[in-house]
Amino acid sequence: MAAHKTAGTLVATGTPCLANGSVVSATADVSTSYSSVVTAMVTNGVSPQILPCQVTVNISNDQVNWRLYRQGTASLIMGAISQFAWDLSDSIMYVQITFSGNDQDVTVESFIHLLDGQNYGIV
Numbered sequence: 001m002a003a004h005k006t007a008g009t010l011v012a013t014g015t016p017c018l019a020n021g022s023v024v025s026a027t028a029d030v031s032t033s034y035s036s037v038v039t040a041m042v043t044n045g046v047s048p049q050i051l052p053c054q055v056t057v058n059i060s061n062d063q064v065n066w067r068l069y070r071q072g073t074a075s076l077i078m079g080a081i082s083q084f085a086w087d088l089s090d091s092i093m094y095v096q097i098t099f100s101g102n103d104q105d106v107t108v109e110s111f112i113h114l115l116d117g118q119n120y121g122i123v
Contacts, residue, residue: 005116010097010110014088017053017099017108028112036088038097042074043107049076053102057086058092061078064079
């Protein structure tokens with residue numbers, strides 16, 4: 001069985017996450033993946049943050065009931081770029097990433113990297 005690597009966009013580069021109540025989120029099915037990595041980036045605007053953007057990775061077995069898996073806090077410094085990467089356990093079925101909590105506008109992005117097996121007829 002050969003390894004098959006793929007990558008995909010969860011949240012497009014430059015997606016705005018507006019101040020005071022905006023939530024940006026996306027989900028992915030990783031149930032057939034042997035290994036997965038989720039990356040995230042938050043870019044602050046020209047105003048300093050008092051409340052930073054929270055980056056949260058949740059997991060689920062049914063896409064209805066989500067549980068906290070990992071969380072990161074972006075920088076408070078104006079213009080700062082905060083980057084995150086999380087390995088996902090092989091047993092995770094669905095993953096959700098959310099960006100929220102910031103009191104000034106930011107831009108966000110998130111990508112997923114997957115490793116699965118494909119059988120090309122080689123026994």
